[in-house]
Amino acid sequence: MKHVNPSFEAVRPTIGSSFTSLKFLTNENIKSHVWHYHPEIELIFVCKGSGKRQIGSSITYFSEGDLVLIGSNLPHCGLTNESTHNEYEMVIQFKPDFLGEPIWNIPEMQRISALLEKSKAGIVFGEEVKKTIGKEITEMHDACSLDKLCRFLKILDELSVTQDYRILNAGKYYLQTQIEDNERINLIFNYVKDHFKEAITLEEMADLANMKVPSFCRYFKKITNKTFTQFVNEYRITHALKLLAEQPLSITEVCFESGFNNFSYFNRTFKEYIQKSPSQYRKEFNYFME
Numbered sequence: 001m002k003h004v005n006p007s008f009e010a011v012r013p014t015i016g017s018s019f020t021s022l023k024f025l026t027n028e029n030i031k032s033h034v035w036h037y038h039p040e041i042e043l044i045f046v047c048k049g050s051g052k053r054q055i056g057s058s059i060t061y062f063s064e065g066d067l068v069l070i071g072s073n074l075p076h077c078g079l080t081n082e083s084t085h086n087e088y089e090m091v092i093q094f095k096p097d098f099l100g101e102p103i104w105n106i107p108e109m110q111r112i113s114a115l116l117e118k119s120k121a122g123i124v125f126g127e128e129v130k131k132t133i134g135k136e137i138t139e140m141h142d143a144c145s146l147d148k149l150c151r152f153l154k155i156l157d158e159l160s161v162t163q164d165y166r167i168l169n170a171g172k173y174y175l176q177t178q179i180e181d182n183e184r185i186n187l188i189f190n191y192v193k194d195h196f197k198e199a200i201t202l203e204e205m206a207d208l209a210n211m212k213v214p215s216f217c218r219y220f221k222k223i224t225n226k227t228f229t230q231f232v233n234e235y236r237i238t239h240a241l242k243l244l245a246e247q248p249l250s251i252t253e254v255c256f257e258s259g260f261n262n263f264s265y266f267n268r269t270f271k272e273y274i275q276k277s278p279s280q281y282r283k284e285f286n287y288f289m290e
Contacts, residue, residue, distance in 0.1 A: 017148065019094035021141050035077040035190055040093040041119055042070040043155075045134045047087040050245060052238050053077075054193070055122040057224040058168035059234045061241035063285070067130040068168075069159065071120035072096055075186055077193070090137045092152065111160035112153070118167065126164035133158060170225050184209055185223050196235045197259040202228060236260060237273045244282045251278045 020040070035054075050063040055076040070076050072095075096116060104113045115123075125133070133155055140151035159165075191208060192200065205228060206216035220228045240258040243249055252263060255278075260266035270278050 017145075018098045019092060019149075019152065021148070021152075022091045022093075023138075023141055024089040024091070035075060035186070035193060037073050037075040038093070039072050040095050041072050041116060042076075043092040043137070044068050044070070045090040045130070045137045047089070047134060047138075049087065049089075050242070052242050054189070054235075056169040057189070057226060057231060058122060059231075059238045060124075060168070061238045061245070062124075063245060065130060065134070067125040067133060069115070069119045069123040069125075071116070071122065074120060074122055075189070076122070090134075090141060092137065112156045115156065115160040121170075122168035124166050124168055125159065125162065126166075129159070129162050129164045185220075188220070192232055192235055196232060196239065197257070199261070200232060232259075233269050234273065237270055240266075240270065240278065241274070241281070244278060245285050251282075254278065 044066065046062075046066040048065050050061070052059070052061055053066070053068070053076070055068065055070055056074055103109055136151065136155050136158075140148055140155065143151055188205060188209060191205070202213050202216065206213045209216050209219070211219060217228065220226070220231070224231060226234075236259040240254050240260075243254045243257055244251075247254075249257065255263050255266040258266070260269070267277060270281075274281055276284070
């Protein structure tokens, strides 16, 4: 069986600019589901819409849009696809040294520098920040030359002082490891992404990683701060959240469509991760969205 590592995405700055600013209209960004990475830091604002996202080893479901900051070379996929019904998606991509290395040493840039350091683990911002910054990102996209750069730096500065955010990957995550570790863990992530609806055994994953099962379990926990079972369950539960919110399926159908082959285990695992039953989640989600 052929396995595919995350693809490298070549990013070119917008003509006449030191960084890239892109706007994708409704469901236009069809490549967003591809597992990929790039040296550029990426700020993504999704206007409305919903979907699954995987950033590093963090797998989550978002609704009513998203605002995330993804660090350099942090593999990711998800965000929106053809069924998420987003109004539009703004993507800003910039290299860590897009203003030159020396500028990060001046006092005025220390807050932004700290923000970019935190982005290595992935950052998702809260509702109030999303509303304010989303509007500013859209306005920035239509600005020109120096005004565009000034607006962008203002956005980064505002993000650097907010407390309304969450780090997506705890600890150092695997980007601090060797290149061969990076390739190996991405191979595992890619396999789970493509096969989470099927039964996945530790034996086949250890074989994929060219390890014995005990060694694989220790390795995966060290790299991701999660057991492999936790990781797969998170992927399946996140898919279940998407189905519960977006599809008129019964709870039983959601269970099996998400890769669980035991309804009791699905209910128990769902409640463990979400702190409520699948039926409660659907009821509360629908009430919130009305």
